[in-house]
Amino acid sequence: xxxxxxxxxxxxxxxxxxxxxxxxxxxxxxxxxxxxxxxxxxxxxxxxxxxxxxxxxxxxxxxxxxxxxxxxxxxxxxxxxxxxxxxxxxxxxxxxxxxxxxxxxxxxxxxxxxxxxxxxxxxxxxxxxxxxxxxxxxxxxxxxxxxxxxxxxxxxxxxxxxxxxxxxxxxxxxxxxxxxxxxxxxxxxxxxxxxxxxxxxxxxxxxxxxxxxxxxxxxxxxxxxxxxxxxxxxxxxxxxxxxxxxxxxxxxxxxxxxxxxxxxxxxxxxxxxxxxxxxx
Amino acid sequence: xxxxxxxxxxxxxxxxxxxxxxxxxxxxxxxxxxxxxxxxxxxxxxxxxxxxxxxxxxxxxxxxxxxxxxxxxxxxxxxxxxxxxxxxxxxxxxxxxxxxxxxxxxxxxxxxxxxxxxxxxxxxxxxxxxxxxxxxxxxxxxxxxxxxxxxxxxxxxxxxxxxxxxxxxxxxxxxxxxxxxxxxxxxxxxxxxxxxxxxxxxxxxxxxxxxxxxxxxxxxxxxxxxxxxxxxxxxxxxxxxxxxxxxxxxxxxxxxxxxxxxxxxxxxxxxxxxxxxxxxxxxxxxxxxxxxxxxxxxxxxxxxxxxxxxxxxxxxxxxxxxxxxxxxxxxxxxxxxxxxxxxxxxxxxxxxxxxxxxxxxxxxxxxxxxxxxxxxxxxxxxxxxxxxxxxxxxxxxxxxxxxxxxxxxxxxxxxxxxxxxxxxxxxxxxxxxxxxxxxxxxxxxxxxxxxxxxxxxxxxxxxxxxxxxxxxxxxxxxxxxxxxxxxxxxxxxxxxxxxxxxxxxxxxxxxxxxxxxxxxxxxxxxxxxxxxxxxxxxxxxxxxxxxxxxxxxxxxxxxxxxxxxxxxxxxxxxxxxxxxxxxxxxxxxxxxxxxxxxxxxxxxxxxxxxxxxxxxxxxxxxxxxxxxxxxxxxxxxxxxxxx
Numbered sequence: 001x002x003x004x005x006x007x008x009x010x011x012x013x014x015x016x017x018x019x020x021x022x023x024x025x026x027x028x029x030x031x032x033x034x035x036x037x038x039x040x041x042x043x044x045x046x047x048x049x050x051x052x053x054x055x056x057x058x059x060x061x062x063x064x065x066x067x068x069x070x071x072x073x074x075x076x077x078x079x080x081x082x083x084x085x086x087x088x089x090x091x092x093x094x095x096x097x098x099x100x101x102x103x104x105x106x107x108x109x110x111x112x113x114x115x116x117x118x119x120x121x122x123x124x125x126x127x128x129x130x131x132x133x134x135x136x137x138x139x140x141x142x143x144x145x146x147x148x149x150x151x152x153x154x155x156x157x158x159x160x161x162x163x164x165x166x167x168x169x170x171x172x173x174x175x176x177x178x179x180x181x182x183x184x185x186x187x188x189x190x191x192x193x194x195x196x197x198x199x200x201x202x203x204x205x206x207x208x209x210x211x212x213x214x215x216x217x218x219x220x221x222x223x224x225x226x227x228x229x230x231x232x233x234x235x236x237x238x239x240x241x242x243x244x245x246x247x248x249x250x251x252x253x254x255x256x257x258x259x260x261x262x263x264x265x266x267x268x269x270x271x272x273x274x275x276x277x278x279x280x
Numbered sequence: 281x282x283x284x285x286x287x288x289x290x291x292x293x294x295x296x297x298x299x300x301x302x303x304x305x306x307x308x309x310x311x312x313x314x315x316x317x318x319x320x321x322x323x324x325x326x327x328x329x330x331x332x333x334x335x336x337x338x339x340x341x342x343x344x345x346x347x348x349x350x351x352x353x354x355x356x357x358x359x360x361x362x363x364x365x366x367x368x369x370x371x372x373x374x375x376x377x378x379x380x381x382x383x384x385x386x387x388x389x390x391x392x393x394x395x396x397x398x399x400x401x402x403x404x405x406x407x408x409x410x411x412x413x414x415x416x417x418x419x420x421x422x423x424x425x426x427x428x429x430x431x432x433x434x435x436x437x438x439x440x441x442x443x444x445x446x447x448x449x450x451x452x453x454x455x456x457x458x459x460x461x462x463x464x465x466x467x468x469x470x471x472x473x474x475x476x477x478x479x480x481x482x483x484x485x486x487x488x489x490x491x492x493x494x495x496x497x498x499x500x501x502x503x504x505x506x507x508x509x510x511x512x513x514x515x516x517x518x519x520x521x522x523x524x525x526x527x528x529x530x531x532x533x534x535x536x537x538x539x540x541x542x543x544x545x546x547x548x549x550x551x552x553x554x555x556x557x558x559x560x561x562x563x564x565x566x567x568x569x570x571x572x573x574x575x576x577x578x579x580x581x582x583x584x585x586x587x588x589x590x591x592x593x594x595x596x597x598x599x600x601x602x603x604x605x606x607x608x609x610x611x612x613x614x615x616x617x618x619x620x621x622x623x624x625x626x627x628x629x630x631x632x633x634x635x636x637x638x639x640x641x642x643x644x645x646x647x648x649x650x651x652x653x654x655x656x657x658x659x660x661x662x663x664x665x666x667x668x669x670x671x672x673x674x675x676x677x678x679x680x681x682x683x684x685x686x687x688x689x690x691x692x693x694x695x696x697x698x699x700x701x702x703x704x705x706x707x708x709x710x711x712x713x714x715x716x717x718x719x720x721x722x723x724x725x726x727x728x729x730x731x732x733x734x735x736x737x738x739x740x741x742x743x744x745x746x747x748x749x750x751x752x753x754x755x756x757x758x759x760x761x762x763x764x765x766x767x768x769x770x771x772x773x774x775x776x777x778x779x780x781x782x783x784x785x786x787x788x789x790x791x792x793x794x795x796x797x798x799x800x801x802x803x804x805x806x807x808x809x810x811x812x813x814x815x816x817x818x819x820x821x822x823x824x825x826x827x828x829x830x831x832x833x834x835x836x837x838x839x840x841x842x843x844x845x846x847x848x849x850x851x852x853x854x855x856x857x858x859x860x861x862x863x864x865x866x867x868x869x870x871x872x873x874x875x876x877x878x879x880x881x882x883x884x885x886x887x888x889x890x891x892x893x894x895x896x897x898x899x900x901x902x903x904x905x906x907x908x909x910x911x912x913x914x915x916x917x918x919x920x921x922x923x
Contacts, residue, residue, distance in 0.1 A: 048825035049825045060754050060758045063749075063752055067748055067752070068745075074745075082716075085720075085724050089655075089723065091725045091726070092725075093725070101655060102657070103911025105660070106662075106663075106717075114709065118705060118709040129753055129754070130698070195527070195531075197525055201761065201829075212622070212688055213616075214615020230827065235761055239519055242829070243834070
């Protein structure tokens with residue numbers, strides 16, 4: 001402990017204004033570097049979210065990128081101080097350091113700037129979120145009804161342990177366990193459950209709402225890309241929760257009409273007749 | 281230890297008769313288990329005899345719902361019997377019963393209960409000394425972390441490949457739930473239990489807790505209920521995860537009853553511990569320890585247990601109602617009977633979100649406490665730290681419904697809950713400032729506890745940022761129920777809280793055990809945990825963003841790589857944890873003997889000898905300044921230097 005080299009020398013440049021001091025300049029450079037790295041990587045979360053099949057998913061990916069970009073300089077600052085302090089202020093002796101670091105107990109300007117800065121960032125994030133909820137009808141599975149929205153196709157979604165069932169009330173209650181949607185058509189989902197709580201999730205459309213027994217919840221989406229996408233259950237619903245998935249096929253309108261026609265041909269018109277007569 | 285001026289001992293009238301004390305001296309964990317088993321078996325037979333099936337006409341099957349309900353009645357009664365018997369057997373009722381009989385505990389009895397001159401056997405008794413209780417909590421925490429971690433390893437092994445049949449769906453779901461609830465209980469107690477009990481009273485200059493017997497009670501309640509919780513897999517398991525959502529929970533086999541009993545008993549235990557620690561910190565600080573001279577760790581512990589006092593009853597109520605639905609045919613959560621799953625979700629998350637701060641705050645406070653010691657700087661802006669902790673506690677009870685953004689319950693409240701949730705980042709951010717402000721131009725003494733601060737800050741940046749994504753409603757709509765959420769909360773609860781607890785255990789180890797931790801091996805354990813942790817949960821963030829749901833035993837091929845990476849990372853954590861565990865055990869048994877103040881710290885617990893004598897202080901200290909007066913020569917003390 002005697003031949004200890006004190007890495008943290010007394011501050012020789014204390015007479016300068018704070019931004020001209022050696023420590024501050026070095027930390028600024030590290031911060032800049034980390035921020036640039038962070039900003040140049042801020043597309044990664046959105047990229048990992050994969051394909052997008054609706055405007056809401058596009059918006060959500062945008063949100064992820066924006067939040068990452070906002071977070072980059074903040075995280076970079078913490079990490080910059082961490083890196084610099086480890087490199088420059090380190091003391092590696094066996095016993096406690098023989099002398100203490102300078103005694104300053106607080107710094108009111110930095111506390112104020114920090115508080116104000118984080119409050120502003122919080123408000124940016126909050127207002128952005130509110131605007132997004134208001135702008136995307138699909139996000140208003142949260143009760144906001146968009147009055148002048150184009151009339152939407154309604155589909156009743158029912159969760160059962162462990163299958164999804166889709167009913168098209170506008171087309172004589174035809175049923176399917178694969179969801180067919182015409183592209184570019186606003187669609188409303190009325191979601192419920194026959195047993196426990198499930199959560200109806202169209203992965204590539206960024207749409208999700210719980211299916212509750214005894215209640216109907218709503219969500220909306222306008223698929224804007226033809227293709228086959230995933231529907232999963234997002235609420236643990238029993239042993240086969242993992243298997244509770246199906247697909248959504250977004251098809252051109254003509255193809256959708258053809259599918260409806262074919263379905264109607266199989267489903268008898270009028271109230272369904274009791275199926276089994278003999279047997280029991 | 282000749283001078284014993286224990287207040288409540290001094291207040292007793294001396295009683296030379298020792299006639300009633302023999303029972304007290306014979307009770308320990310063995311009698312507890314024997315009594316537990318007797319009560320358990322006895323009540324099981326009584327319950328089976330009382331709850332009988334009504335007459336069923338010849339040739340008909342009994343209604344399955346009724347069979348199930350009777351089964352739950354018997355199971356709940358049996359488990360409650362075990363807990364009651366265990367508490368009788370450990371001697372929890374000796375004091376009250378003796379008081380009712382007019383034969384109050386004598387001085388000798390109280391000293392016996394405090395574990396005077398008993399050596400190792402006092403750890404297996406209803407011992408009231410706060411230091412014994414602290415060690416007991418440390419052991420049970422490490423045990424629970426070990427069991428919960430083993431479940432995690434099994435879960436990750438199952439998830440190594442997309443269509444694994446290693447565990448099968450029923451066992452997988454049970455293990456997910458067990459991992460969850462065991463880790464939640466372990467992390468709730470992991471700082472306030474061992475260090476809140478062992479360190480806090482010494483730190484504030486007290487001779488013991490305000491209510492030493494309640495202290496023992498809170499510990500032994502948890503000990504009694506651990507076997508109940510661990511019986512779950514043998515009683516059909518629990519398919520619900522640790523959230524135990526209804527109505528799914530009302531379909532579950534009797535394993536679910538174990539969860540109900542566990543939560544009820546745990547809530548009682550934490551209420552008792554909360555009242556005890558809070559009272560101790562408020563009333564028993566030594567002379568001169570004003571609030572601005574009280575160490576920040578005390579604030580953190582009080583905030584944690586104080587926050588648990590109002591919120592855990594909601595959890596308890598949720599499980600009482602759940603138990604009634606299962607055993608008494610009520611329909612609190614059954615829509616067909618006028619109930620609602622949303623009622624359960626609200627009760628659960630009323631506890632569920634504050635609870636993460638119950639876990640997080642004391643761990644952060646432990647690191648805040650040790651950062652000045654290893655930077656030789658006063659804690660930066662002590663009052664900011666206090667305000668930040670208070671702000672987090674206050675806001676934490678207003679954010680619960682962000683767990684229910686997509687539930688369909690009260691959609692119009694989405695905006696307000698988004699606001700409160702995002703506002704928490706302001707006080708949380710202030711804690712970051714306190715940490716880096718304390719590190720600023722410090723002498724960063726790079727011992728293992730300080731490394732925990734660095735690891736925690738790294739993890740907290742990631743955990744915090746991913747939390748902001750999830751607070752945004754549209755983004756949450758995409759990610760709720762996915763592995764992204766799992767990765768996020770592991771970054772906070774494990775990356776921040778558990779890392780903080782590891783730092784705390786290395787920091788206070790010399791005082792608690794009298795020996796130094798072997799940092800050479802501990803270093804490897806610690807960093808294997810940290811690096812494995814990054815690998816595990818980065819992989820999990822990836823698959824979560826890609827849309828892999830939580831709590832699935834199989835998954836689509838597109839997530840193979842991310843899950844494989846996660847599993848490899850998890851094994852690294854497991855290995856690191858074993859190395860760390862080995863470090864603790866070997867250092868405890870034959871580590872280097874610790875001086876009384878190896879870190880050169882200024883808080884009171886380092887000023888008493890090691891091992892700490894029974895009542896901590898011969899003469900209670902008088903405090904003239906706070907414990908962060910680093911940075912000035914000892915020769916020129918500054919009066920009233922408290923910020």
